[in-house]
Amino acid sequence: MKAIRILVVDDESVVRDGVVTILSFQTDMKVVGEAENGIKAVEIARQTKPDVILLDLVMPKQSGLETIPKLKSVSADSNILVLTSFDESDLVYQSIKAGALGFLLKDATRVQLLQAIRDVAKGMASIQPSIALKVINEIDHPAEMVYTANPLTPRELETLKLIARGLSNQEIASTLFVHERTVAKYVSSILNKLHLANRTQAALYAINEGLTEPKK
Numbered sequence: 001m002k003a004i005r006i007l008v009v010d011d012e013s014v015v016r017d018g019v020v021t022i023l024s025f026q027t028d029m030k031v032v033g034e035a036e037n038g039i040k041a042v043e044i045a046r047q048t049k050p051d052v053i054l055l056d057l058v059m060p061k062q063s064g065l066e067t068i069p070k071l072k073s074v075s076a077d078s079n080i081l082v083l084t085s086f087d088e089s090d091l092v093y094q095s096i097k098a099g100a101l102g103f104l105l106k107d108a109t110r111v112q113l114l115q116a117i118r119d120v121a122k123g124m125a126s127i128q129p130s131i132a133l134k135v136i137n138e139i140d141h142p143a144e145m146v147y148t149a150n151p152l153t154p155r156e157l158e159t160l161k162l163i164a165r166g167l168s169n170q171e172i173a174s175t176l177f178v179h180e181r182t183v184a185k186y187v188s189s190i191l192n193k194l195h196l197a198n199r200t201q202a203a204l205y206a207i208n209e210g211l212t213e214p215k216k
């Protein structure tokens with residue numbers, strides 16, 4: 001199995017060392033670089049083209065928010081997982097718009113971190129529930145995410161609900177009894193119709209619109 005190549009970006013050396021140590025014990029993960037600020041992160045990403053970039057939001061010289069689009073410009077195939085101590089809704093929302101796929105707080109467990117990395121490496125959204133709820137409850141820009149009419153077909157709407165539950169295309173296909181290629185078309189249509197950039201935005205949209213089912 002090909003190891004997930006990871007770039008760790010955080011201005012706190014203790015945090016970087018801790019994350020790198022955790023990842024060093026995983027046979028399916030490999031740290032290919034470390035950076036203490038956004039400027040250096042862009043340089044290393046350009047050279048190493050990592051699969052996943054673990055990115056802090058608040059750093060000196062260049063913030064994580066400023067860094068996200070620059071990372072995507074030099075390494076478009078890298079997926080970004082924000083790992084931060086700050087869960088302000090505006091920061092999270094703007095990071096989603098910039099292209100981040102996942103969000104974790106630094107108090108997340110080791111298991112949560114490793115799962116989030118594996119999900120994001122596959123191109124799946126991975127949002128810590130407490131962050132998602134805070135964004136929905138305190139979001140400062142509802143007009144940017146709420147639409148007056150839902151243009152989705154019944155199948156697309158069902159797919160959107162399953163995306164919000166964190167299911168992959170393969171799992172959605174199994175649930176809806178359709179081919180995975182059909183699900184990929186549904187997802188593409190959903191993003192186009194709702195003017196969303198990725199599955200993370202789709203998941204937050206579904207939560208904001210009350211399309212998720214309550215846990216039993």
